[in-house]
Amino acid sequence: MNRLRLTTCSAFALIAFWLCTLSPLLAQTPVASTLPDTIRQSLPQLEQQFLERNFQLIAQRYQIDIAVAAITQAGLRPNPNLWFQGNLFNPNTGKVLPYGPPSQADKNAGIYNSGYYAVQIQQVILLAGKRSKLVALAESNKSLSRLAFQDVMRTLHYQLYTTYANLYYDLQVLRLFDDELARQQRLLESYRIVLRTGGVPAYEVTRLEVAIRDLQANSANYRTQIADEQATLRVLLRQPAGTFILPTELPPLKTTLPALATALDSALTNRPDIGLSQEQINNAERSLALEKARRTPDLTTGLLFEKYGNAYNNFTGFQLAMDLPVRNRNQGAIRSAETTLKSVTGGLENQQTIVQSDVLNAYDKLKTYYEQLNTQPEGYLDRIRNISVEATKAYNARTIGLLDYLDKIRTYQQAQLNNINLLNNLYNTQQLVNYTTSTRFF
Template identity: 85%
Template sequence: MSRPRIVSLFSVGLLLSWLSIFSPLSAQTPAQVNTTPIDTVRQSLPQLEQQFLERNFQLLAQRYQVDIADAAITQAGLRPNPNLWFQGNLYNPNTQKFLQYGAPSQADKDAGTYNSGYYAVQLQQVILLAGKRSKLVALAESNRSLAKLAFRDIMRTLHYQLYTTYANLYYDLQVVRLFDDELARQQRLLESYRIALRTGGVAPYEVTRLEVAIRDLQANSANYHTQIADEQATLRVLLRQPNKTFILPTELPALQTNLPALATALDSAQTNRPDIGLSQEQINNAQRSLALEKARRTPDLTTGVFFEKYGNAYNNFVGFQASMDLPIRNRNQGAIRSAETTLKSVTSGLENQQTIVQSDVLNAYDKLNTYYDQLNARPEGYLDRIQNISVEATKAYNARTIGLLDYLDKIRTYQQAQLNNINLLNNLYNTQQLLNYTTNTRFF
């Protein structure tokens, strides 16, 4: 058989094989990926968010911290318990009897001897002075506010992690599908080339060149598979899912292209960011702690009543008691100085935190503007023309009007264009979530 005849048959075979395996990328969705495990769970983002709120360990643990702070407020408002003291006769050596509390005889009374019946009772109550109890309650309420703000900050951070991980998984699965389709095409092309090689229809280097291209695709696909494994691990921790569960994202919200005004974003961040609230509440907490330490300079007053039977200046003695430490040496100086230093520290920390928040918002805003510019700079019909690169390259190569290297170069251009589009959409979504995170406001 002549060489032109071999080339003609080979071209027809390639054309038939390519027509049978070609499918447009535009019809692909993550739900179609055939590389996921059998126990796959299809989940939308709202479904995952609900599970996250119910199951996430860090959120549950921080909720308990709020409950603990509530209990501390109750404890701070309780008054000191009264103290009851009793003293009585255990053994009377005159009568050689134990626990003798009967009334003495008239003869003993006349003789001034009391061999039985002695006991004394004392009831005392500590009274907190200088408003210590109300200051303790105020400090406990501030601690509860700190716990609630910490809960909101954890919620904000974990929400951002959940949303971005879900989006990364969604778009990484699209990339894997892109590579899988290209691998299937090039592997079939490689098999056709190997058949043609045995008949002398192609050069050996062309088969090797195709094998190298397939290896490149497999390496790139493996990299994305490892990223997907990391994303699955992150979602399992966030949702406390069983290890065998593979979470398959179904869809993302429609892409929004409206950008809030920068002044609005900055104001929202200063108003809604829980870390700003934490810094402000830390100042309030330090002020209340300082007020409590100053109040502790005033000693507490202990009052009581005392009753003694047969043992004092006269029978059935009733007395009044009052005691207080003298604030001569210890006036709580060290604790007050420590509280004053803490107040100075947290006051300067608020200004620093406000600067950090402003920088975070500006950074997210600039990134989002960059990606919007990139999206808006695409010419009309750009995505359709990307798809046509693959279609036209396949037709030209099957018609043998271009060589293998030229064909692989066009396919590589098509793949890179598709990757750039997927990465742009992923970056846009994640940067929108970053702006939501930095402002703690749902703009998108």
């Protein structure tokens, strides 16, 4: 009996040794520590790369350049038209391309078997201000491209910031789980040693194995989330495959909330999608003005010179031509433009309602998280950390059992996880307020 008691005490001393020994590997960042292509990046560094390398932004910038080129094209006048007509074959003389001057005898007889040709030059003149209306429409299209670029940047910016924050906090959670997993694996190994001597019941070893499997499952879930976040960042930044982006820090958390009226006014003033809706009305009005101008036919003017083929030998005449707007007065295109204008006018009011709803939603969420943060008791985080320390001490002293120890550690884990999630939610909701207002409040 004394030998068994001695063996049990020695076994628990071994347990205490395992619990108090911390591996230096825990100080390393999980996942990233095994990758050779880890890049430590701050948020400003990532933002600079994003502006320079993101494919969607580059492609949208090209759309602005295309719109600028379209303005130049719309301002160009129609080219003049040059027309020439000559004699290919004269059946009277059997000559090909008979462009030599007729003989004096032929002239005296009024016969012109050679030398005939005609030259005509024409110019289309756009009437009813069509060219200026085309330029105005092209300028509106440029404004639409510029606003679309701003909206794409706003969306991708939000995605970059929230993905970076999610990665930052998910790595903290993963470190928490990996630290606890290492602790409990050491505890399990020591219990297996004691189990062989009969110092602990088998169910306690099984209970530890279940706890470890649970930690491994949670750790795997966060590893898959981190993999998704890495994939998103690689696409946003056009990083090569295999690169692991390691976030270094986040800006200090601000705890002041802007006035709701200020947030709503900023959104209605600065949101690119509101600007798009307003510019679409302007674009539709300019399209309608252009289609109405197209009811007026364009005027074609010209000069004609004809050699040996008209009322006299060297005939010079002028030309005027215009379509008669009898049947086609562009009625269908005008009706279509009028309908488009009605549609986009109603869309602006709907978009304003959506924007106000987005801001209120983000504002309410942020207030909720601020209230949760502000009601946190003083010294709460220090007491959370003490749970793990005190539980380990009590378990080493054998004043609490395994189940009580695991319960306290689980409480510690959940409290730490809740705090990390709160900070992550706070940061992401602040970015949501920035996104919905298109204003950098945070």
